[in-house]
Amino acid sequence: MQLIRDTIDFNAYQTEPESHKVRSAVEFLEETISAFYPAPNATLPPRPLWDKANGKIAFRRGEVSLWAGINGHGKSMMLSQVALDLMIQGEKLLILSFEMKPARQMQRMSRQAYAGDVPPKEFLTVFHKWSDEKLWIYDHNGAIKWQQVMAVMRYAEQHFGITQFVVDSLMKCVKGDDDYNAQKDFVNELCAFAQARQVHVHLVHHVRKGESEDKAPNKFDIKGAGAITDQVDNAFIVWRNKKAERAKSNDPTAILKCDKQRNGEWEGSLGFWFHLESMQYLERLDGVPMRYSLR
Numbered sequence: 149m150q151l152i153r154d155t156i157d158f159n160a161y162q163t164e165p166e167s168h169k170v171r172s173a174v175e176f177l178e179e180t181i182s183a184f185y186p187a188p189n190a191t192l193p194p195r196p197l198w199d200k201a202n203g204k205i206a207f208r209r210g211e212v213s214l215w216a217g218i219n220g221h222g223k224s225m226m227l228s229q230v231a232l233d234l235m236i237q238g239e240k241l242l243i244l245s246f247e248m249k250p251a252r253q254m255q256r257m258s259r260q261a262y263a264g265d266v267p268p269k270e271f272l273t274v275f276h277k278w279s280d281e282k283l284w285i286y287d288h289n290g291a292i293k294w295q296q297v298m299a300v301m302r303y304a305e306q307h308f309g310i311t312q313f314v315v316d317s318l319m320k321c322v323k324g325d326d327d328y329n330a331q332k333d334f335v336n337e338l339c340a341f342a343q344a345r346q347v348h349v350h351l352v353h354h355v356r357k358g359e360s361e362d363k364a365p366n367k368f369d370i371k372g373a374g375a376i377t378d379q380v381d382n383a384f385i386v387w388r389n390k391k392a393e394r395a396k397s398n399d400p401t402a403i404l405k406c407d408k409q410r411n412g413e414w415e416g417s418l419g420f421w422f423h424l425e426s427m428q429y430l431e432r433l434d435g436v437p438m439r440y441s442l443r
């Protein structure tokens with residue numbers, strides 16, 4: 149893991165270089181053919197490594213995924229596991245979390261990678277060394293201007309070849325819950341950046357307070373401007389099933405719901421069981437946490 153510190157001068161990265169081009173439709177022939185008939189050796193887009201998500205969810209280049217949910221319902225936790233899955237697949241990640249200190253982030257991820265609550269020191273060393281050249285963390289806590297976030301992302305993409313960005317969360321980058329124009333501008337800029345640089349951006353966001361935490365939210369409950377959901381390519385809802393926890397039933401304790409997928413065919417819900425010691429989301433009630441193979 150490497151830190152990107154605030155002492156860097158990001159001024160040169162404030163604006164995206166203009167690269168809009170009008171192209172003739174015929175230039176896209178090869179791309180269209182390979183969309184219908186992918187080559188047998190074509191690389192598939194990175195994805196979460198749960199079997200039940202296979203063929204349903206992918207984190208394609210040029211897209212923005214919104215991860216929304218109620219406070220404390222596991223958005224960051226699930227994304228931390230997804231981040232490990234992405235690194236395993238050779239992706240380079242930058243996490244910009246304005247709510248969690250880097251050491252806390254690494255603590256959670258170490259537990260998930262180790263698949264247990266107290267990883268031995270040797271494992272921690274191996275894990276941190278393994279994460280070098282795979283994981284970068286922007287060391288900034290608290291509110292920040294969205295223009296600065298964009299500059300950091302451009303800097304990191306140009307210097308380190310980052311392919312997946314996690315921005316946690318939107319409301320830390322835009323002042324005021326009702327500043328819909330700023331929310332729209334920021335998300336618009338994130339989409340333009342993802343497309344121009346062919347990277348994937350994961351954006352964490354909250355949902356409006358509903359009548360009860362026991363009712364799973366949907367994309368219409370997403371806080372702020374409607375334009376946020378309109379603009380992103382994928383919208384995921386992470387919901388913690390506290391009712392099942394209280395009742396100690398066998399039902400999944402966490403639900404990942406895909407409410408929008410512009411370039412994929414699947415929408416629906418996947419159930420998981422949150423395993424506290426490893427902080428992993430397991431696919432089955434009797435599932436066993438998996439130790440990540442750090443090669």
Ligand SMILES: Nc1ncnc2c1ncn2[C@@H]1O[C@H](COP(=O)(O)OP(=O)(O)OP(=O)(O)O)[C@@H](O)[C@H]1O
Nearest residue numbers: 218219220221222223224225226388389401402422
């Ligand atoms: N499904 C679950 N079952 C049990 N505990 C969970 C579940 N999901 C998350 N937790 C616990 O809840 C805590 C909060 O998780 P996390 O920080 O990921 O939530 P969040 O949605 O990102 O919150 P916020 O919106 O406040 O940033 C974690 O410490 C985790 O241990």
